[in-house]
Amino acid sequence: MTVSSDKSYRKIALNRKALRDYFVLERHEAGIELRGTEVKSVKNGHVSLAGGYARVENGVVVLYNMNIPLYEQGNRFNHEPDRPRCLLLHKQEIRKFQVHVEQKGLTLVPLSVYVKKGMIKVEIGLCKGRTQGDKRELMKRKTADREAERAVRGARRHIAS
Numbered sequence: 001m002t003v004s005s006d007k008s009y010r011k012i013a014l015n016r017k018a019l020r021d022y023f024v025l026e027r028h029e030a031g032i033e034l035r036g037t038e039v040k041s042v043k044n045g046h047v048s049l050a051g052g053y054a055r056v057e058n059g060v061v062v063l064y065n066m067n068i069p070l071y072e073q074g075n076r077f078n079h080e081p082d083r084p085r086c087l088l089l090h091k092q093e094i095r096k097f098q099v100h101v102e103q104k105g106l107t108l109v110p111l112s113v114y115v116k117k118g119m120i121k122v123e124i125g126l127c128k129g130r131t132q133g134d135k136r137e138l139m140k141r142k143t144a145d146r147e148a149e150r151a152v153r154g155a156r157r158h159i160a161s
Helices: 016-021 036-043 091-104 132-160
Strands: 009-014 022-032 053-057 060-064 085-088 107-116 119-129
Touching (some): 016 107, 022 107, 036 119, 053 091, 060 119
């Protein structure tokens, strides 16, 4: 859904832990409801998605455990760092998420935060949890790919000389 070649696009945070612990089945872009000092803190790159998740509650998708530290110059107008934040989505998307979460046992996980055309967006993923065996298999595959790439690079150097 996101286009990284766009000049008005800037990635702020990535949830690498989510990509390791879950199979991402679908990705969606959502706006996020933020207060003034939260916007300034996020645009400065201060945001953590580790441990974050979303839930559908009363027809609204709410994002939990997304930590936005206090803005340094915010004084008494500062925000609460770990408060729940609403995601801005269309009704049909919210209904779809609700069906997938209730019937299929999937999870809504924030994957990244970025600025697009001056607006802060959250990439949210419809995910299925990985088992320990899946994680081991993924590590083995990555290691094998890395070793194969090294062997190919070594063979190219050998041929070139």
